[in-house]
Amino acid sequence: MSETARVARVLLDSPLPQLDRLLDYRVPEELADTAAPGVRVKVPLRSAGRVSNGFLIELVDKADFVGTLSDLDTVVSPVPVLSPELWTLARRVADRGAGNASDILRLGIPPRQVRVEKAWLAGRGAPQRSGAGGMASPIHGYQPGRIEDAVRDAQRIALRAIPRIAQLPGGAWAGHWAVTLAQAAAQCLAGGDSAILVVPDYRDQDQLEAALHAFAADEAIIRMDARQPNAERYRGFLSCLEPEPRIIVGNRSAVYAPASRLGLIALWDDGDPLHAEPLSPYVHARDAALIRADQQSCALILAAHTRSVETQRLVEIGWLHDVAPAPAVTPRVIVTAQQAAADTPAGAARIPSAAWRAATDALEAGPVLVQVARPGYAPVVACRRCKQAARCTVCAGPLGVTRAGAKPSCAACGAIAADWVCSNCEGTALSLVTRGAGRTAEELGRAFAGTRVLVADGERPVQRVGAERALVVATRGAEPIADGGYRAILLLDGERMLARENLRVGDDCLRWWSNAAALAAPGAPVVLVGVGGPLAQAMATWRQDAYAAAEFADRRVLRFPPAVRIASVVGRAETVATAIAEIEPGAVIDTLGPAPLDDALVRSIVRFDYAHGAVVARDLRAAVVRNATSRRKRPSGDGRFVPAPTLKVRFDDPEIL
DNA sequence: AGCACGCCGACT
DNA sequence: GTCGGCGTGCTC
Numbered sequence: 001m002s003e004t005a006r007v008a009r010v011l012l013d014s015p016l017p018q019l020d021r022l023l024d025y026r027v028p029e030e031l032a033d034t035a036a037p038g039v040r041v042k043v044p045l046r047s048a049g050r051v052s053n054g055f056l057i058e059l060v061d062k063a064d065f066v067g068t069l070s071d072l073d074t075v076v077s078p079v080p081v082l083s084p085e086l087w088t089l090a091r092r093v094a095d096r097g098a099g100n101a102s103d104i105l106r107l108g109i110p111p112r113q114v115r116v117e118k119a120w121l122a123g124r125g126a127p128q129r130s131g132a133g134g135m136a137s138p139i140h141g142y143q144p145g146r147i148e149d150a151v152r153d154a155q156r157i158a159l160r161a162i163p164r165i166a167q168l169p170g171g172a173w174a175g176h177w178a179v180t181l182a183q184a185a186a187q188c189l190a191g192g193d194s195a196i197l198v199v200p201d202y203r204d205q206d207q208l209e210a211a212l213h214a215f216a217a218d219e220a221i222i223r224m225d226a227r228q229p230n231a232e233r234y235r236g237f238l239s240c241l242e243p244e245p246r247i248i249v250g251n252r253s254a255v256y257a258p259a260s261r262l263g264l265i266a267l268w269d270d271g272d273p274l275h276a277e278p279l280s281p282y283v284h285a286r287d288a289a290l291i292r293a294d295q296q297s298c299a300l301i302l303a304a305h306t307r308s309v310e311t312q313r314l315v316e317i318g319w320l321h322d323v324a325p326a327p328a329v330t331p332r333v334i335v336t337a338q339q340a341a342a343d344t345p346a347g348a349a350r351i352p353s354a355a356w357r358a359a360t361d362a363l364e365a366g367p368v369l370v371q372v373a374r375p376g377y378a379p380v381v382a383c384r385r386c387k388q389a390a391r392c393t394v395c396a397g398p399l400g401v402t403r404a405g406a407k408p409s410c411a412a413c414g415a416i417a418a419d420w421v422c423s424n425c426e427g428t429a430l431s432l433v434t435r436g437a438g439r440t441a442e443e444l445g446r447a448f449a450g451t452r453v454l455v456a457d458g459e460r461p462v463q464r465v466g467a468e469r470a471l472v473v474a475t476r477g478a479e480p481i482a483d484g485g486y487r488a489i490l491l492l493d494g495e496r497m498l499a500r501e502n503l504r505v506g507d508d509c510l511r512w513w514s515n516a517a518a519l520a521a522p523g524a525p526v527v528l529v530g531v532g533g534p535l536a537q538a539m540a541t542w543r544q545d546a547y548a549a550a551e552f553a554d555r556r557v558l559r560f561p562p563a564v565r566i567a568s569v570v571g572r573a574e575t576v577a578t579a580i581a582e583i584e585p586g587a588v589i590d591t592l593g594p595a596p597l598d599d600a601l602v603r604s605i606v607r608f609d610y611a612h613g614a615v616v617a618r619d620l621r622a623a624v625v626r627n628a629t630s631r632r633k634r635p636s637g638d639g640r641f642v643p644a645p646t647l648k649v650r651f652d653d654p655e656i657l
Numbered sequence: 658a659g660c661a662c663g664c665c666g667a668c669t
Numbered sequence: 670g671t672c673g674g675c676g677t678g679c680t681c
Contacts, residue, residue, distance in 0.1 A: 010681080016658065023681040046660060046680045065681045629678070661679090668672075 007063045008035055008072050010043050011087075013053040013102050015280070017625045020100045023054075024063040025072045035059065035072060038080030038087075040112065042073040055082045055105065077117060079238070081109050083258050089292050090256070096291070096613065097651040098567070098621040099281030107277070108256030113234040120238045135215050136190040139183045141176070143326045150323070151184050151264055151299045152191070158311050158320040159303040162329050163518035163542070165485050169214045173464065173481050175518060177303055178204075178211035181266050184301060185247045186215035193263025193298075194240075197249040198285050200272035202227070206463065207481070208249055208268070216247055224250030224257055252277060252285035255292065265289045266301040271308035271511050276654050284652065286310060290319075305514040305544070309507060309555065310562045312548035322545070330542035331517040333526045334358070351447075355490050355527040362488030362524065363451060363469050369486040370444065370473045371516045373493035375457035376436035377401050381408050385427035392417060401432060404442055440492070441473040456480050476512040485521030494531035503560065503657055506535055506551065510544055560657050564589060565613050567620060568656055570603045571627070571647035579623035579647060580604055587612040587619070601645060605656060613651075620649045 009022040025043050027035045035041070037058050042051045051073050063069055082105065090104035139147045141162045150157050161177035168174055185195035197212075199205045205225065212221050222236045240246055240258045248257045252275050255265065267275070267289050275285040286302065293300035302311050302320065314320040336354045351359070362368050378401040381390045390399040390408065397412025399420070408417045408430055421428055432439070437457045445453040448471060456462035456474040465472055467483040474480065476497065497509050509531075517526040517539070528539050538547035556563040569576050573594055580591055587608055594602035608616045627647040 007681095012680090014658080016680095019658095019680070025681060043681085050659075050680095052680090063681075067681070069681055659680095662677085664674105664676090666672105666674090669670090 006032070006035075006059045006061060007069065008041070008056050009058045009060060010041060010054045010072075011057050011101060011105075012043070012045070013055070013105070015100060015103065017100060017621070017628050020094070020102065022057055024065040024069055026069040027059070028071045031072055031075050034075040034078050036078070036080055037084065038082040039078060040076035040081060042076060044070045044073055055087075057082070057087060077112065079117060079121070079241070081112075081237075081241070081258075083241075085262075085296060086256060086258060089288070089295060092291050092295065093283055093288050094281060095621075096287070096617060097281055097283055098617040098624065098649045099283070103281040104256060104283070107253040108258070110233045110237050111230055113231050116231050116234045117238065120235065124242075136187045137183060137215065139180060139187075141180065141325050141329070142323060146323055146326075147180065147184055147301075148187055150301070150321070151187055154263075154293075154297050154299045156293060156300040156314075156320050157302070157323045158307070158315050159301050160307075160322075160324045160545070161303050161305050161518070162325045163305055163331050163514070163520075164329060164522065165481060165519060166211075167484075168210055170210070172210055173483050173485075174207040174211050175204075175481070177268060177305070177518075178207040179214075181208060181268065181301070181303060182211035182215045184264060184266060184299075185212065188263040188299075189216055189220055189245050189247055191263065192245055193261045194245040194259035195247045195264040195266065196254055196257055196259055196262065197247065198252060198255050198265070198267045198275070198289065199249065200251065200269055200274035201477075203461075203463065203478075204268055205249060205251070212247060212249065220244070220246055222246050222248045222257075224248055224254040226251060226253065252288075255285045255288045262292075262296045262298045264299040264301065265293050266303060269304045269306075269511070269515070270302050270311055271304060271306060271507060273654065282650050282653065284654070287652070290314075304511075305518050306507070306511045307545040307548040309548050309552050312545065312552045313562050315545075316549070316552065328542075331520050331526045332523055333517060333528060333539045333542070335528045335531065335536040335540050337530065337532070351490065351492070352529055355492075355529055358488045358525045358527050359448075359471075359490060362486075363448065363471070365469070366467050366484065366487040366521070367465055367470045367472055367482040369479055369482070369489045369516065369519060370440065370471060371476055371479060371489065371491045371493070371512070372435070372437050372440050372473060373476065373496045374434060374436045375438075375459060375475045375478075377403050377406070377438035377442075378432035378434055379411070379436050380432075380434040381430045382433045383422040383425060383427045384429040384431040386422060386425040387433075388422060388424045389433075390417070390420060390430055391423065393420065399430075403438065434496075437473045437475050441471070444471050444473065476516070479516050479519055481519060482521075485524060486519055487521055487524050489516055489520050489524065489526040491516060491526065491528045491531075494528060498531065498535075504654075506547070510535055510538060510547060513539055514544060559589060559607055561652065564607045565610055565616075565652055566605050566607050566656060567616060567649055567651045568603055568605050568653055569620065569647070569649050570597065570601055571645060572600065573602045575623075575627055575647050576602055576604050579620060579627075579649075580606060582623060583619040584615050587615045599645070617651065623647060624649055 045052045090101040094101040164176045166176045188195040392410035394415040395413045397410040399408045452470040462480040589607040593604035
């Protein structure tokens with residue numbers, strides 16, 4: 001055939017903002033067969049020799065570019081790893097946050113594994129297993145058919161999870177939320193559609209997978225998480241490219257997984273900070289899920305025991321429908337002031353009498369959970385005489401005691417403080433001022449003599465405990481699931497958890513407590529110790545949405561996120577000022593800063609309404625590209641020339657404000 | 658990021 | 670004349 005050679009439009013796999021656009025290449029005849037949209041390619045960049053990796057986005061007949069086109073160098077593999085949907089999603093998500101599309105693609109497309117790919121290509125000729133393998137069964141605990149309707153009609157819902165645990169057919173126990181989401185996904189699968197389920201961490205992932213295996217065929221369930229070996233990850237990715245529907249369950253990057261006929265995206269516990277991408281492009285899984293659900297017209301479920309302020313906003317503007325359990329299910333939450341019982345052993349002094357009685361009674365029947373704020377034994381030690389926090393004599397890091405009877409050691413450098421002398425008063429005696437999970441366990445072990453005490457924290461993870469009587473001391477987020485549920489739950493360190501300098505402490509605490517409370521057996525007391533006010537009320541009435549609504553109203557008055565959006569701009573003072581000055585007039589509400597950082601950098605924060613987000617992102621992005629393109633070297637203080645630092649823009653940073 | 662182009666000072 | 674150092678700008 002002697003038709004005119006086609007033109008391939010290629011996105012380079014490059015982190016450079018100025019290369020975040022499509023470049024045109026001529027498709028040479030010998031590549032005409034394999035050069036298809038979505039394949040990985042190599043292309044020459046600047047005078048021959050250097051080749052760079054990229055994705056073939058589309059084939060067109062005529063180039064935009066006026067000039068001589070270079071030839072496509074190689075088609076790396078015939079597998080179209082970048083679907084049109086993912087490309088559109090990556091472009092939209094990147095544009096929204098003034099980031100690179102290729103950064104999104106890196107999250108959605110795992111590195112190529114040649115062996116895995118060859119095996120997959122060889123096996124594709126074989127007949128596919130038929131039958132979607134999803135079992136649609138009625139979803140209990142809500143108005144009958146409510147969730148089924150939402151999935152079928154591609155609704156967007158904020159789902160209040162049932163705060164209970166449920167027994168799976170195999171006998172194992174999991175959060176009830178996992179059963180609800182697994183059933184919704186299985187319904188999707190039975191209808192021939194794929195579902196993506198996004199969880200913050202591995203513990204949640206394990207529960208959800210266990211629940212899924214009760215409702216869907218094993219081969220339809222695909223894991224996707226960053227801790228998988230590359231080969232396994234790529235194998236799962238490739239199987240998502242097949243036309244059969246799948247249920248994809250994974251962490252935040254699973255929201256970008258390919259999925260044929262996507263019917264549902266569900267996100268569990270969207271307030272968990274693990275849903276926020278800590279590296280470029282910094283996009284929150286919730287935002288990506290919102291965009292993707294809109295783009296692919298699929299159902300969206302944001303499910304949680306609590307209500308994030310962000311989700312509350314979406315409910316209030318009518319973007320999400322609020323769906324609550326029917327009939328209502330609430331744990332029995334008891335709020336107590338911090339007061340020690342007169343008749344308890346000294347070691348348990350921080351347990352008030354009501355909690356003490358609850359624990360004592362419950363221990364007759366089964367396991368009792370004690371939630372504490374900090375891991376370790378005594379994370380902070382201080383001078384006994386002057387009370388000043390003890391510091392390491394080597395590196396000035398904080399000293400702590402890791403095990404009962406151990407010498408204090410530095411949390412930063414690990415040095416053991418053998419002959420410690422207080423830098424303030426020259427005292428030599430230390431006292432333990434905080435209790436970690438280990439020390440609480442030790443004290444409770446003494447107080448409840450003869451009871452088995454076990455500790456669960458980040459270092460000593462425990463997934464589940466049996467139904468026998470035991471005291472389980474766990475740090476927040478590390479609570480094991482007890483068969484049949486805990487007979488009592490003590491939330492001990494509320495005061496300390498609230499004593500963090502963060503606008504979001506209230507939201508976080510409510511989430512930690514609510515997630516723990518959901519592990520209780522029906523009717524078991526959940527004692528919240530030493531906390532009052534709206535948080536305690538939200539727990540006692542199980543109306544986390546009311547707390548979120550009040551919080552959102554406050555933020556609206558203050559013009560804090562998520563009532564408005566923000567972008568932080570970091571760079572040299574002039575560059576930052578210019579970048580902000582060139583944003584379209586009227587798009588920005590106001591600018592905070594510039595605040596000086598180290599290295600002669602400053603940070604300014606611009607606030608703007610959601611309606612102006614696209615304009616602000618476009619204009620700040622232009623400033624970033626301009627800065628990267630003309631990186632003029634400028635004289636530094638001592639007359640030498642140093643490269644100008646890059647201008648950094650980050651949207652919706654959860655750490656700010 | 659890399660790499661080539663080009664403008665200006667120092668050399669045969 | 671012309672060699673090459675380093676700032677500047679581009680990548681289809």
